[in-house]
Amino acid sequence: MEGNLGIVETKYFTFAEPPHELELRSGLKLGPITLAYETYGTLNHNCSNAILICHALSGDAHAAGYHDGDKKPGWWDAMIGPGKAFDTNHYFIICSNVIGGCKGSTGPSSINPKTGKPYALSFPVITIKDMVCAQKRLIDHLGIKKLLSVAGGSIGGMQVLKWSIAYPQNIRSAIVIATNTGHTAQQIAFHEVGRQAIMSDPHWNNGDYYGKPTPATGIALARMVGHITYMSSESMDTKFGRKLISKERVGLDFSQDFQVEGYLKYRGDSFVQRFDANSYLYITKAADYFNLAEEKSLVESFKDASANFLVITFTSDWLYPTHQLKDMIKALKINDVDITSCEIKSSYGHDSFLIECDEQSRLVRNFLKKNE
């Protein structure tokens, strides 16, 4: 029987205090670093039941359960909880906010202890590898030597791939969902439109807007573009079609006519309330820089990978289509890595990984059981 986690709380872990700062891929150092994280379930006595969940672009540490007073649960609540795919009766689930984020972990909106002011653009550029290095420190802190699994979709999936290459000895399995081993020109292009929307907002002010009016128009626009890429043509047609907003016929002016316009506006505006524009720049850049085939071939990159892989994609996901992972699956096969893959039939586009939880659960539940 599936149950609910009830009220959960975010915890914080601070490390890399000067002079022991974390050295980033850029060569720059960052410290102290705080990671916001949540845990669900209980760590067993030999610490063998821990699973790390990695979130996507706008996600956070709050993956499941409810925060006190909230009406909505965490972003992957359908997958995490008692009796669910990531069964908290059996597993100890950890989810942390990425560095560079704005949901409790150190990022551009955090106060730089050296200046007493927010970092803003003085925050060093971070990469997926840096995010994963910070997560590794959290896992060490929790006393876990080997994770049963690391799982995530989209940019979370990139973190999973990085884990499998950077720390092959520390994970038993990897659940990689709707992602890519390196951003394509199209994927970079959509991110760049979002970044330009933010940076061309006068309130952005070169990133120095804390305590002043925020670049709300820019980040709302970035979110609107993003949202289009997360849906499919079919899911948009089903949800909105050409339906009008409380009017009989189109206005023949530039007022909002179509429901899809209102929806995107709503999505954009509500994002302003919960997300920092600079974090959006840093995290999208991290995704764009991600490329496992940059220094060597994919086959070489996965040479030391030893985790068992579960790779999930969705038929209608045109942002991260299945065929783009073909080379990765080939590289894993060549390296004799145990890999199971499934392309789930779905009409929800890239967002499917947050929506199609029945099918994902069937795969994840049994895959985890096999790896116990």
Added chain:
Amino acid sequence: MADRLDYQTIIHLVETNARVLDLGCGNGDLLAFLRDQKKTRGVGIEIDEQAIYQCVEKGLTVVHGDIDHELSDYGDKRFDYVILYESLQQVLHPERVILEALRVGKKVIVGIPNFCHIYGRYQVFFRGKVPVTKELPDQWYDTPNLRFLSLKDFRIFCKKRNIKIENAIALSRNARISFFPNVFAHVGIFELSKN
């Protein structure tokens, strides 16, 4: 599973602890049976999404894709056995698949339905109809099969392509057939290797 003569036949051909690639593994029954009986390390390739869920439920490793494309990724002699059980007749390029299977596997086990079984011959000869039998239940317009061959056709193919048939077992529903197998067998199971 234990009551399936075809699966039992394949089990006898496969050595313990072997590495097995099952092309068109379906719901994974054969791979799971091999794992449980012969401790094989198996991988399946399957095109049907629902069958993938069933394989994963059985704890199997399975790649979602089509045989014609997925096979070429594997290195030479990566598997002890490559199995094509009742799937060869459904692939687009059977010759290429067999040759590729012989490249990635030390041995290849092929199971084919016999389209020239006596019932089929009867239907063609007396009724003037393409055979529809218990073993070949599909009509011409909805069959997944793309290739129609007999046990004899397969032998001729192997000879032409210089493929060695190490073992050939012909089966009816519940017995081995040694008397005119091309007439009385429903299924032929061939163990192949490269000459």
